[in-house]
Each structure stands twice: as C-alpha cells, then as structure tokens.
Amino acid sequence: MPTDDDLYDLINDLDRQSYKAYKQIQGRYSFPGFVLLIDYVQGDPFASPSRLRVQVPQVSQQGKAIAGFPPELYQNRSRNIALCDYLTRQFEQVANDLRGKRGSGKSGLIAIASPGQEVLERTSVLVSDERVEARFVVGLPAQGRSILGRQAAELLCDDIADLVEKALFYRNLNARAIKRHVETVEDSDWLRQQLTAQNLVAFVPNGAILPRESGVSDKPLGANAGDNVKGVKDLKDSVVPFQSPKSLEVSFNRPNAGSVPRMG
Template structure:
C-alpha cells in the first residue's frame, strides 16, 4: 500500500500516461491488488485490475463440486457489484474517472470470468476508471478509489465477515437443485418442467426481472402434475411437458407466449427470487423464429423447402437476404445441425406461410416448394426424436399433430388434450407430408472467409448483447433470443476469432464442439486476456455459438456429402 501511495504521489498532475507506472501487484495485507492493464486516457476503456484474498475462509461445502463452485462465484460477483454501488462514489473527473465495475450479472446464473473461487483464495476481476483532471493524473482521487473504497468493497463482499453465508448457501442450493432437475428430464420422459408457484411474467419487455404486482403464480393441471425429489429443497410438484408435440393454445393476453418465453429461458439457472428458479428445459432447446433479411450460407433446407423454380436445389442454399419462411427453415436446419432435442416455436414470431397452408391454398397453389411446419412437427419427433412446443392461437390444424394440448385461460394452464380430440373429430383437417424427415447435411465453413482485419489490427469482440465485430463486419444477433448476457457475446466473438485465425475449413459442429471442449478443459480464461485478466465473459451454449457463426455475412460454407 505504501508503494502504491508513493507512486501516486510521484505521478500526481503528470500526463495521464504516467499511470502506466502502476502496473504490477501490491500487498494490502488482507488481499493482493494486481493492476493488469492501464487505460491510455480517461475516455478509453477502463483499466483492468484483480483483487485476490490471502486465503479462502468460506465453508468448503459451498464450492465442493463444479455446480456449487460456479454458483458461489455468481453469488460473490453479485455481492461485489452491490458493494461497489454502495461504497464507490463513482465519477470524479474526466471521462470514466473514479468508476469501479465488475461484470454485471443478469437474472441467470452462469460461469463467468468475473470471479474465481479457489480452495486457497477468492479472486475478483474488475475494471477501474483511473481518475483524471483533464488529461492529467489526479492522485488524490486515485488514492480514494484504490486505497479507501476498494478495500471496503473487498471487506463487504469477498470474505465471510462481510457476506451473509446463509444467503450464499441458499443461492448455491437453489442452483444445485435446478441443475439436478434439468438433468432428470430425459429419464422422466420430459422436455420441460414448470414448478407450482413459479412466477413467469416479467417486469416489462425491457426487463428480465419478475413482475412484482399482480402476477398469477403458476399451478399445474392435475393431469400433467409431476412430483420430483431434489437434493436440497426436497419434494416439489409442477407441470411436466412430455416428449413429443405439445401445443400451448389460448386467447390473446392469456399467457401463452409468457409460458413459452419461460421455457426458452429454462435452459439457464436463475437467481433466488427470480420466480423461474425451478422452471427448467432441456439444455439444448432452441427457440425458432422468422428472421427477415438474415444471410444464409450453404444450408441444407431441403427438408422444409423443396426444389426451387428452374430446378435449383435447396441442399446447399445461400442468400444474403432471406425471407421470413426461408430464414425460419434455415434456423431449424441449423439447430438440427448443431444438435437439439427440443424446438420452441411461437406463432406470433413465425412466417405464416411456413407455419400453415390451408386446403384452399393447397388447391389453388399447386407449385409450392415450402412444406409447412404443421406437416413436419410429427415426423421430426417420430423420425429424429426432436420434440416441439408450439404456441398457437389461430391455426387449428396443429391440433391434429399434437400429443398434448395446454390451454391457457386467465394465466392458468389446463390440459385440453381430450377436448382437442373432440374438436378434430368434428372439424377434420387434412395433414400432408410423407411422415419422414432427414437430418440436414452438415456444412464445412471456410475460416479464411472471416476477415478479422481492421486497419492494422485484427478485431473479434462483442459489442453489447446483440452485436459482434469481426474486423469491419458487424454481426447482428438481435434475433438470437436465448443469448442472456453481453459476456456470452464476448466469449463467442473470441471463439470465432480463434477459428478465423486458424485458417482451416471445418464442419460447423466440429468448430462448436472444439470450442466447448476447450472451455471444459481450460475454462473461459483459456479464451485469452491481458496478463491474467480475461475480461468480462460468460459461458455461451453451443447453440448460440453456432447461431453467431451462421449469421456472418461473409461466411462461405458448403454442404458435406452423407
């Protein structure tokens, strides 16, 4: 501490570049502060620091297995974030002077690079805006941040004396229960589970926090109620959605899309108090939608869109500007290519001509290459074992292909399967299709088609939740709806950057599997960082890695022969 204070005194009022002298490690008795990178000016991205406690005095039971470990790391990240907002004064000079930040978590719980819980220490990775007056060093403000506020943050968040260990234990046990429940789904023959008492509505369309006033707690229909035993919470009940084709039907504003949205986020664990802690879905579930204007590179969409006018095949289909139906067909083919056991589809965000074609249009339009999804949902399960949950409000033809129909009325689910059978008998509809569907051909993508050059540098980085910068190209991920945090986008950008730098051509699935294997072996830190500080990253799913690769407009890909 004295050495740090001495350096700050020496560089006070000098040009901002003098802060470079701070790089290195400093002993604060209870913890070590390491300044990994110093920003070039007060308006540049903040400096990167790490604080590591001398030991780890938390109960070892809180991090006794990989699930508990990342759950505790998530809890401590949230504690540091709360402590920063309470203790750190914030802006006190030019640019971002005085700001202290740690990776801001969402409502989901993920492995992140923000925190490391080791048996011998706890380490938090943060960013600090080193204070400036104009473009000169403000040593007085820097002392306040580094020598006063930062130690208080550590004391309030990284040692047991400043942390509610019972809250930490509850957090860890909640995540452990959710992970166990999700792992039980295949053996129970289920694709999803929604616990009784769950709160599904969100605060607003721009917030993933729970609705606090007026939300109707979820209650399973008796016909679908399942009882399971969890390691910490014990016996719980809820609605089990079985494998096969399930419809969620009902009138407008009765909670259909809210239920489907909760299922789409059930691939992740949630913090206590979120309302969806025990809403879990198969970990490889993919939400499918239309995406007008997206690029498609060499995708085999022949299973949903047949031969085009002029005899053009769709087994190696590319376009820079896909229509709604074509994009939805590509999204399904790409999901199957990387691997999924569950598709989630909402009528509201789907292309009408992809979802259904009634008898009149079938009779009028004889040359139609699109096979509507209503003809595919049943073969997808019978042939490939891929289940589907579809939200339907206005297309009764789907009743003929459904194994189960859940009717939402006033936010309450009802099992309407028997009633749906009666309706289909009274109003028969002809469903076409040959009852068979094949996996789309895999693709090889050319790493050399991804140009990372941006001037004299190579760039592969995330920009917020929905954008990746690869050289001069900006990849739009706005419609990749199961991305939860900007940290996932950053990790995906680095994965793509490593693949592009390899110069090799590989199958999409191989690229994704290699990335996941690398992360399982070396952790997120293996994606690189500056002198031990890996930046702000969260663990992405294979499905979102593939989705990002597929949306690179410069991507060149060709289908492989079976």
C-alpha cells in the first residue's frame, strides 16, 4: 500500500497541473497509525468536495493502543451511537480549527456531517472492536482550476494526520466527558423504553429549562447570557426552571445516573 510520503510526493508533482489531474490521488494510503482512503475526487474546485475516510485500528498488530477506545464505551447499541456522536462532534470541532482558505471555491474545506442537539445513529463515524472510521469531505486546493500542490500536500498529509490524532485517539480526548456523554445517552434511551410500561407519552425532568434562546436555536434560554448592562438582572437568573406538580410527578431509577423526579 502506498504511504503518506508517496501521497505527498504525488501531490507535489501535480502542482500547477489541471484540476482534473487530482483524480490520480484516488486510493488508499498508509499513514502512521491509520489508513487514509480517498474514495472520490471532485472534478472542479467549485463542485461537491472530495469524499475521504480514515480508518484507525483500535490496537496495532503488536497490541499497542492506537485509537484505543475501551469496549465498555460502545458495548451496546445505545452506547455505540453515543460514542460515534461524540466523536463526530469532536472531529467537527477540530476540523473547524484546522480549516483554512487555500484557494478558489471550496479549497481547504474539511467537513463532517454536522449534528444538532439530537443524538442520532449516523454513518459519519463508525466504531467497532477492530477500528474507528470517520467519513468526511475535503476541498482540494486550487487557484482557479490549477492544482495548488504544496497546499494540498499540507492539507492531506499534515492537517488530516493532526485531525485524526486530536479527534480519534482516545488518549488525547477527555475521558470523563466521553463517559458522561455515553451514559447520558444510554440513560435517555432507557427512559424512553419505560414510557409504554408506565402508560406515559412523555416526561419532563425537574430543573429543565424549557424555553429556547430563539426560534432558530436549540440552546436553552440564557445559555449564553452574560452580565447585562445598566444593572439589568442577568437573564440566566430570570429563567424559571421547570418544576412538576406533585400530583403528576413520577420517578425513574436510571442505569447510570440514578433516580430523578419528573413529570410524566
């Protein structure tokens, strides 16, 4: 399998050639710690961006941790979806930090499916006992319709390697935040499964902030409020958390976070 050095040399050789010459880089490349797959190469800098994947083994052939995610974080469907969701968000955050304008059109773009507040089953990141795989798009750099070889080599060989290390290696992530995310999603799924047995259609936990910042925001009202000017009371202090009437209050003992009262 060609290596990252082979890809680097190939891209530099394409410098200033017609953009369609990028088609030559399609294929698989072995990087230290992961494999880069260039599945589709865009035909124009203004067209839909190129589609790439990275595959990171959980452990090396010598048994050394690479991605290294503990199996308990993805041991069931609920936890697997939660971990993939967390890694998608982490990947997007790091990609946004790395992304820079590198020419015409979509040049320099690095993007993955952007999740909202919902935790859903997606194919942007897949986790198994064997590997972690992330699927994303990249805008290959060009000036007009001429290849920018040096910028493309930096993007594919340096930035993506940095992105993989920061977003898909367990040792470089916040283990406590991952555990909390996975357990919260697992508890949420478990609670939804209790609705039918309890003859309920929904529930709202005590302490929930129900109003949103605006009609186009998922964030709770006051989430980004700072100190208001002219002595006006801080918006966060003026938001009233939800409190269930005692007559409608029910309690569930969640698998991870224990009991919490709520209206059902």
